[in-house]
Amino acid sequence: MVxxxxxLVLGLILAVGFYALLGWLEPTLxxxxxxxxxxxxxxxxxxxELDGAIMGxxxxxxxxxxxxxxxxxxxxxxxxxxxxxxxxxxxxxxxxFYKRFVFLFFMSLFQLFFWxxxxxxxxxxxxxxSQPALYLQPLFSGLLGSLIINLSKKFNPAV
Amino acid sequence: MSPTRLLKNRFLxxxxxxxxxxxLISYQIPLGSRQTLLEKILFSLFSPVQKAAVGGYRLIAxxxxxxxYLSQVQKKNQELAREIFFLRQANQLLQEKLKLGLSQxxxxxxxxxxxxxxxxxxxxxxxxxxxxxxxxxxxGTADGLGRNLPVCDKxxxxxGRTAEPLGAHEARVxxxxxxxxxxxxxxxxxxxxxxxxxxxxxxxxxxxxxxSSPAGIEGDEVQTSGxxxxxxxGLKVGRIIQVSAREGIFKKIVIQPYFNIRxxxxxxVLKNSEMILR
Numbered sequence: 001m002v003x004x005x006x007x008l009v010l011g012l013i014l015a016v017g018f019y020a021l022l023g024w025l026e027p028t029l030x031x032x033x034x035x036x037x038x039x040x041x042x043x044x045x046x047x048x049e050l051d052g053a054i055m056g057x058x059x060x061x062x063x064x065x066x067x068x069x070x071x072x073x074x075x076x077x078x079x080x081x082x083x084x085x086x087x088x089x090x091x092x093x094x095x096x097f098y099k100r101f102v103f104l105f106f107m108s109l110f111q112l113f114f115w116x117x118x119x120x121x122x123x124x125x126x127x128x129x130s131q132p133a134l135y136l137q138p139l140f141s142g143l144l145g146s147l148i149i150n151l152s153k154k155f156n157p158a159v
Numbered sequence: 160m161s162p163t164r165l166l167k168n169r170f171l172x173x174x175x176x177x178x179x180x181x182x183l184i185s186y187q188i189p190l191g192s193r194q195t196l197l198e199k200i201l202f203s204l205f206s207p208v209q210k211a212a213v214g215g216y217r218l219i220a221x222x223x224x225x226x227x228y229l230s231q232v233q234k235k236n237q238e239l240a241r242e243i244f245f246l247r248q249a250n251q252l253l254q255e256k257l258k259l260g261l262s263q264x265x266x267x268x269x270x271x272x273x274x275x276x277x278x279x280x281x282x283x284x285x286x287x288x289x290x291x292x293x294x295x296x297x298x299g300t301a302d303g304l305g306r307n308l309p310v311c312d313k314x315x316x317x318x319g320r321t322a323e324p325l326g327a328h329e330a331r332v333x334x335x336x337x338x339x340x341x342x343x344x345x346x347x348x349x350x351x352x353x354x355x356x357x358x359x360x361x362x363x364x365x366x367x368x369x370x371s372s373p374a375g376i377e378g379d380e381v382q383t384s385g386x387x388x389x390x391x392x393g394l395k396v397g398r399i400i401q402v403s404a405r406e407g408i409f410k411k412i413v414i415q416p417y418f419n420i421r422x423x424x425x426x427x428v429l430k431n432s433e434m435i436l437r
Contacts (some may be wrong), residue, residue: 020208021213021216024213030286050172057179063200064201065205065324068331068339072180076184083173118184128205
C-alpha cells in the first residue's frame, strides 16, 4: 500500500515535470498531450477503478491549480474517466497493445467530451473551435498511455 | 455498514469524489478569478516542481549547445560586443534628447527607477486548457512581485499581468489574449480609446467603441493608455487588423498582439508600475 502510494506520488511529480517539458519545447504540445490524463489512465488500468478515481481527483486538481480556470473542472472529468477506465478495463479484453490503445483513445475522448461539456455549462463558451490541437489529444493520450502501460508490464509483470 | 465495507464499495467512493468536485466547482464559480485555499496550496506545492523541471531541461540544453557551438562562441562574443557598443551610443543620444526636457537629477532618478523596476523572469508553464490564457513564471512574492503587475516580453511589448495564485518563487500571468483580461488602450493615429480583451485564440478585441464613431484605422498601433491604473501608459500592445461596424452598437475591432506565444521564454515584470504611472 505504501509502495503503491509512493509510486503514485512519484507519477504525479513526473506528470508535472513532463507537462513542464512540453510547455518549454512548444506550447501546442501541452494541448496535444495531457500528461495528467495519461497518468490517470495508467493508474486505472494498472491498479483498478478506485485508484483511478483517486488519482483522477489528485491529478485533476493539480492540473486545475496550474491553469487559469474553474478549480475542480479537470478534477471532475479525470475522476469520472479514471473510475470508468479502471472498471471497464477489468471487464474488457485490453491485454494487447492495439486493444489497449483503442480503449484508451475512447476513454480519453470521453474525458475530453465531459470536460468540454462542463466548460460550456459553466462559461457558456465552447472550447471546440478555439484550439484545434485539442482534437488530437485522445490520439496521443491513447498512444502514450498504451506505450507506458506496456513498458511498465515488462519491468513489473505484477502490475 | 462497517467503515471497511463502505470503503470497499467502490461506487460509493467514486460517487463521493464526484460530489466533492461538484461542491468545489459550485464554491469556485461565485468567487470568479479569486482562488480557494486548496488551489493556492496545490499551486505552491507543484509549481516548484515545474520550475525545477524547466531549470533541469535548460541546463541540459545549454550544456549540449555549448558543446556543439564551442567554435562559434568567440564569433558571437565579438558580435555582441559590437552590438553593446552601438546600444550604448544610442542610449547616450537618447539621454541627451531627454535632458532637453528634464533636469539632470530628474533624469537620473527616472532612469534608476525604471532600471530597478524591471524584474526578468522565465516562463515555466502554459495553461493546459488554452495556452493563450495564462502562463506561469519563475518569480514570486520573494522577488517583490504582487498582483496586477504588468508583464512584457523581451522586446517591451505588453503580454499580460500577474494574478493569483502567487507563490514565493512562482506566479501566474494572465495574458492579454485571455477572454478574462481587460486593458485600457488608445490608438496612436486617431486616439481611439477602448478596453482590450482577448478572444482566446491568439488575438484581441477592442470593446466599447461606438459603431457611429469614425475611430479605428486598420494598421494603426494600439498602446496602453494608463487609465486603468494597472498598466503604465505607452506600452505597445499590437496592431489593428480589422475594423467592422456590422454587429450591434459597438464596432468590432480586432488586434493582432505584438508578442509571440512561442517566444515567451524570457519576460519582464514591471514591479513599481505605480511609481511609473505618476
